[in-house]
Amino acid sequence: MPDNNSSVPIRSDVDIVSARQKGRELAAECGFEIGDQTVIAAAISEIARNILMYAKRGEIRFRGLADGDRQGMVVVAEDQGPGIRDVSLALQDGFSTSGGLGLGLPGAKRLMDEFEVVSEVGRGTTITMKKWIRRGHA
C-alpha cells in the first residue's frame, strides 16, 4: 500500500481539478479499480467545491489506509470557514444554502463508504470520508 500523503490547497476552481486528479492518482495507486477511482474523484470534486463556495479556502488531504486485511483511502477536507450550523440538515438531499443543486455533501456521502462531518460555527469544518476496496469479485 502506498503510504504517500498528499495535500492540495483549495483557493480557486483550478484547485478543484488538481484535487480530484491527485485523488484519482492515489486511488489508482491504492488499488481501486477505475469505477471506484471515478467515484472518489467525484466525491473530492463536490467537497472541494463546497470549501470554495462556503469557506473560500481550505485544504484537502488524502492517504492510503490499511485496517487488518482491508485497504482503502481516506480523504480529509478542512477549512476555517463559517462552519455548518446544522450538519444533519446539510446532509439531507436537496438542501443547499448557496442556490446550488444541494448535491454537494449528501452526494459525496452517497459515493463514499464512511463520511463524517465535524463543524463548529465560526471555526470551520472538517469532513473525513473513506472508501474501502471491495473484494471478492475480481
Next chain:
Amino acid sequence: MEVPILKQGDYLIASIQSALTDADLSQLREALVERVGRFRSRGVIVDVTALDVMDSFAVRTLRDIAHMARLRGAETVIVGIQPEVAFAMVQLGLTLKGIATALDLEEGLNFLNRRGKERVDRA
C-alpha cells in the same frame, strides 16, 4: 483551457479535450449560446468522452447549455459519457433528464440528422 468549437454545416461540435475548471465550463456555455445565433445552427454536440469525472457543476452547466441552445432554436446532444462516469453520476443523484444523449459523435450526428428530417417532414 478553452474548448474548441467546430462548425459543421448546421451543427456546432464542441469536443472537450481535457479536464475543465468551472470557469472553462461557463466559458463553453457562453461561447455555444453565442455561436448558435452567429452561425444559425440547428444542432449542438458536446463531446465529453475526455471527461473522467462529471460532478454537479459540470452536469448543471451541460443542462444549462442544452436549455439555452433550445431557447435559441438548436437541439443539443451530449455524447461520450464514459461508463464509470455514468456510474458515479447516478450515485451522486445527477441526471440529464430531458436532454438528448448518444453513445458517441457518430450517433449524435445521426440523432441530429433524424431530428432535422422530422422537422422538414412536418413542414
